[in-house]
Amino acid sequence: MTKVKVEVIGLSASTGSNGAYALILKETSGERRLPIVIGAPEAQAIAAEMEGIKPTRPMTHDLLKNIIEQAGGTVSEVCIVELRESIFYAQITIEGLDLQVDARPSDAIALALRFDAPIYVMDSVLDEAGVIPEEVDILDDDDLDEEDDDDDDDLLRLLRQHEEESQEERPSRSVPSSRLEQLQRELDKAIREEDYERAARIRDEIRRLTSSES
Known part of the structure; x- marks a missing residue:
């Protein structure tokens, strides 16, 4: 299976989720981007390392780095290996200790940045969950004009409706094409x-539907 090297290109604060952030990864030899929703503590740990901010007391990932180094190991790479039921899974490869540890992508990336280790994503994961901004340019202006500032409310209603139907365990039926469109x-x-x-939220909902x- 092919893995693709990526880089962190930024963190986007969420206005719709409680304290959540979108971690944006981009393949180094292409245009695909992978948004991953992470929590505020993990976002802080990643941002601190990217900005070169050194806290007076070590953060959790700084502590992990110190433990790995004192044990004689080093993080050689991290890889996001799987997307299952809208959840990303990653692995951390530790040289010197012959370890490969399962981890959340946010923790794996926070450690990779501290060890200056490469970050990879399996090509199958990028194919499934990656987005290409340039693809949007093929849309007609009329299609874009159909949407207004109430789009978020419409989307939330759609998501809520789907969740209610799932909770009621209604019989399986095909999703109306208009909803997917x-x-x-x-x-x-x-x-x-x-x-x-x-x-990322919309992508996950389309996949569920x-x-x-x-």
Whole structure:
């Protein structure tokens, strides 16, 4: 299986999720971007290292780095290896200790930055969850004009409706194409506006809806 080298290109604060951030990864030899929603503590740990901020007391990932080094190891690479049920899974490879540790992507990346280790994503994960901003340019202006500032409310209603149906355990039925089309337009608009945290939520909802049909 092929793994693709990526780099962290930024963190986007979420306006719709409680304290959540979107971690944006981009392949170094292409245009695909991978938004991953992470918590505030992990975002702080990543941002601190990217900005070269050294706290007076070590943060959790600084402590982990010290422990690994004192044990004679070093992080040689991290890789996001799987996307299952809208959850990303990563592995940390530690040289010197012959270890490969399962981890959340946010923790793996926070450690990779501290060890200056390369970050990879399996190509299959990028194919499934990656987005390409340039793809949005093929949309007609009329399609974009159909959406207004109430789009977020419409999306939330769609998500809420789907959640209610799941909770009621209604019989399986195909998702109306109009709903998927609207979500796809929302996804295109979020990518166009580089709102990757919102794009990630919409992408996950589209995946849930389409998988329920199979």
